[in-house]
Amino acid sequence: MELKDLMKIIRKRLLLISVIVIAACALTGVKTFLYTDPVYQATAKLIVSQSFEVDGTRTIDWNVIQSNIKLISSYKEIMNSSAILNKVIVQYPELHATPGEISSALQVSSASDSQVMNIEVKSTSVERAVNIVNAVATVFKNEIPSIMKVDNVTILTEANADASAAPINKSPIFYIILSFIVSLMLAIGLVFLLDYFDDTIKSEDDVLKSLDLPMLSHITRINKSEFSPRKSRSSKTKAGEGTYVTAGQ
């Protein structure tokens, strides 16, 4: 199919396309401007390391560092487990949170080959995000010696409200542009699909190709205005025919 044909198909259903796109953008706009609360994210950092003394001097052992790094993946699981989350709720009743709520807001990550763990909590309130992340970090640090029989977790930085004050949501404009692009693509896809499934006769080409019959006439849709001859005459003078003739003579 030629590009011209594709354009023709799109132009024919331009109304449908624009309705879909405008509706999608409007819905996204309403959703993002009116019904989306800003989300804040608070981050605390934990470092997993311990130093030990050999002959009175503090040393760093490569093997220990490696095992600490390996431990981090276990720590990630432990932090999300009820062993920690239940304790958080018991020790910080003022959070009024459930384990599930914390678990869903909590994200633990670490860079590869790094002993630093990031604990992130997202919430619609800055204070709440900061309080939860600090509560989890503290409880985790306190509990890990009894769970793993090793005391190698230290809180590197606690979350604070100032650092997390800006919401992390993308701007509504971003979502509207996104929905514009996506809905435009879907609408054009739909139009092509409709055209593909449309097996009606539409043009002289169709008549020749599928029926092998000549075309005798195109009868176009009748406009209401064409039922009164006077009106069509006035439209003719508007086209300038009368004045043209006299000017030519």
Add this chain to the structure above:
Amino acid sequence: MSQQDNKQRRHLITAINPKSIVSEAYRTLRTNIQFSAIDRQMKVLMVASATVGEGKTTTVTNLAVTYAQEGKKVLLIDADLRNPSLHLVFQLTNRIGLTSAFLHQQSLTDVIGETNIDNLFVLTSGPVPPNSSEILGSQRMQFLLEELKNMYDVILFDTPPVLPVADSLIVSSYCDGVVLVVHAGKTKKEIVKKAKASLDHVKARILGVVLNNNERSKNEGRYYNYYG
């Protein structure tokens, strides 16, 4: 005038506004029919379509008007005995018509109605009979048609759709040519192909296709405005 009348009058665009684009298209149809057979006289014609509501009646009435405007004596016969509509278009009575001429042996001149268009006469269908295919296929029908051929220059048939009933196939056997009306953007290719096959099967002479109810492009309008 009631709304119903207005709606029916709309069929007659060629009579109301002969200078319109649509009327021009009907004149093109008339010309193309005349040129589609130089060696053969196109005296008895019929307008067929695969299914209901593709614009047979509109096409046949406007074609009849353009023939009449050309100065020919035209007879328009409503062969759609099951669901007649020509009497509505021309606001004639349907208590007498083709079937009454047939069954009550009334003379043809009594049942043929005059219209307010010069040279255009209409034979309405008459009361709806139970056996329309038999009436249309009978020998008496052929005699009637021979008689009418001597009285008129052009005879046009409005018929029921091709696919549901056999009536139009029977009528097509009397005709010098069949014009197939296709509703653009509504009729499926397969359906029209089937209708064409049925007409081919009874050896009807399909002259060509009239595409009906097309979207009008802007260029086309400008073209006609300039020259019309």
